[in-house]
Amino acid sequence: MHVHKAEKIWIAFGVAMLAVFLATITTAAVVEGFVPPSHIQSIDPAKVAQTPPFDKPGLHKVADGVYEAYYVGHIFAFEPQHLTIPVGAKVTFFVTSTDVVHGFSIPETGVNTMVEPGWVSTVSHVFAKRGTYLLVCNEYCGIAHQTMAGSVDVK
Numbered sequence: 815m816h817v818h819k820a821e822k823i824w825i826a827f828g829v830a831m832l833a834v835f836l837a838t839i840t841t842a843a844v845v846e847g848f849v850p851p852s853h854i855q856s857i858d859p860a861k862v863a864q865t866p867p868f869d870k871p872g873l874h875k876v877a878d879g880v881y882e883a884y885y886v887g888h889i890f891a892f893e894p895q896h897l898t899i900p901v902g903a904k905v906t907f908f909v910t911s912t913d914v915v916h917g918f919s920i921p922e923t924g925v926n927t928m929v930e931p932g933w934v935s936t937v938s939h940v941f942a943k944r945g946t947y948l949l950v951c952n953e954y955c956g957i958a959h960q961t962m963a964g965s966v967d968v969k
């Protein structure tokens with residue numbers, strides 16, 4: 815089979831780029847110990863209920879208009895299930911799981927993160943509009959995954 819010289823160059827270029835990308839990812843993961851950027855805090859999933867501030871899930875005021883919300887996900891609920899936030903507040907969500915991988919999504923806000931046991935996922939949002947926002951698990955986590963939901967009231 816005859817392969818044109820230009821085709822050979824492109825095949826070599828493609829293979830070389832693949833090797834460069836794989837070497838970069840492997841070096842970052844193994845040598846540098848990189849993990850996804852939101853997963854910078856680790857936690858013992860068996861001791862979440864005893865680990866502050868996850869021993870008191872809910873909204874914690876940091877400063878005027880600035881809050882931190884601590885959430886625990888487990889099959890098949892979030893703690894807290896309902897949260898009330900003052901309008902205009904900047905809220906940073908810290909979310910962890912005690913069992914399996916869950917999702918943490920508040921549609922229409924951009925709040926959307928995976929929740930993994932052993933890690934604390936972090937995502938921030940400014941709630942500028944009043945209303946009741948749905949909170950859903952958007953990672954399949956078991957037989958009653960579709961019931962894993964809650965709400966965020968912005969008043």
Ligand code: CUA
Pocket residue numbers: 888889890915916917951952953954955956959960962
């Ligand atoms: Cu938790 Cu789906």
